[in-house]
Amino acid sequence: MNSSPIGVMDSGIGGINVLKSLIEKLPNEDFIYVADTLNCPYGTKSPEEIENLVRRVSNYLINKGCKAIVIACNTATCHSSFLLNQDKVIVLGVINPTATEAIKNSKKIALLATNATIDSGVYQEILLNANKEVVPIKCSVFVEAIEKGEINSEYARSLVFNHLKSYQNQNIDSVILGCTHFDLYKNHIQEVFKNARIVSSGKPTSIELERLLKKNNLLNPKTTKGKVYLKTTLAANLLKEQVKIFDLDYEFIEKIIV
Numbered sequence: 001m002n003s004s005p006i007g008v009m010d011s012g013i014g015g016i017n018v019l020k021s022l023i024e025k026l027p028n029e030d031f032i033y034v035a036d037t038l039n040c041p042y043g044t045k046s047p048e049e050i051e052n053l054v055r056r057v058s059n060y061l062i063n064k065g066c067k068a069i070v071i072a073c074n075t076a077t078c079h080s081s082f083l084l085n086q087d088k089v090i091v092l093g094v095i096n097p098t099a100t101e102a103i104k105n106s107k108k109i110a111l112l113a114t115n116a117t118i119d120s121g122v123y124q125e126i127l128l129n130a131n132k133e134v135v136p137i138k139c140s141v142f143v144e145a146i147e148k149g150e151i152n153s154e155y156a157r158s159l160v161f162n163h164l165k166s167y168q169n170q171n172i173d174s175v176i177l178g179c180t181h182f183d184l185y186k187n188h189i190q191e192v193f194k195n196a197r198i199v200s201s202g203k204p205t206s207i208e209l210e211r212l213l214k215k216n217n218l219l220n221p222k223t224t225k226g227k228v229y230l231k232t233t234l235a236a237n238l239l240k241e242q243v244k245i246f247d248l249d250y251e252f253i254e255k256i257i258v
């Protein structure tokens with residue numbers, strides 16, 4: 001048993017979709033969420049730049065005493081292998097749980113992700129090894145719009161439609177939201193791929209995190225509701241505005257330097 005917090009990181013607000021699933025599954029745990037908004041987007045940066053940013057944020061969370069870190073960002077997960085060589089803390093990325101879920105009952109999978117995630121080939125390797133047909137679609141353009149608050153607007157709807165319409169009649173049966181920001185476009189994406197199953201990272205990642213915490217005897221012994229602390233590398237007021245759409249209970253938001 002261990003009452004230390006769980007760290008969760010993303011380049012911005014996308015990982016809050018994952019955080020919500022983690023809270024639902026593990027309501028007694030405390031969470032520290034870092035939005036590296038100063039450096040958002042990650043998905044158009046080079047592998048070296050992304051790795052350097054992941055290193056800084058994960059060091060911050062390790063120094064805060066987190067017992068586990070969830071990399072709630074697909075792009076960061078692709079460039080986090082250096083974290084596997086340490087034994088200070090459990091590290092869980094979103095890609096393995098999400099790809100494992102997508103593999104079930106699918107033949108042809110559209111992979112919607114940032115440019116960097118697609119270029120890394122990490123998802124494609126897992127899906128092709130499971131004999132799935134993969135259609136990778138670079139969608140970094142969605143990330144900036146989402147961070148600016150273009151979510152349920154007509155602008156957002158047509159951005160998604162115009163970007164994806166050419167894939168509409170390709171017999172795609174499953175769509176991976178391979179960027180945690182894209183949960184916020186789930187309805188728009190479902191409108192394009194009407195009959196496809198949409199696979200998000202939150203739920204499969206929360207199941208895997210619970211399994212890992214149990215296996216390592218790290219579950220929080222508390223029986224009361226856990227606390228959520230939000231941190232940003234840009235402006236606290238901006239994150240405060242952005243999180244309004246999530247219906248999230250949190251203690252406070254603070255600006256940090258990592």
Ligand code: DGL
Nearest residue numbers: 011014042043074075180
């Ligand atoms: N939310 C991130 C992901 O899952 C990426 C957004 C970005 O490009 O910074 O890939």
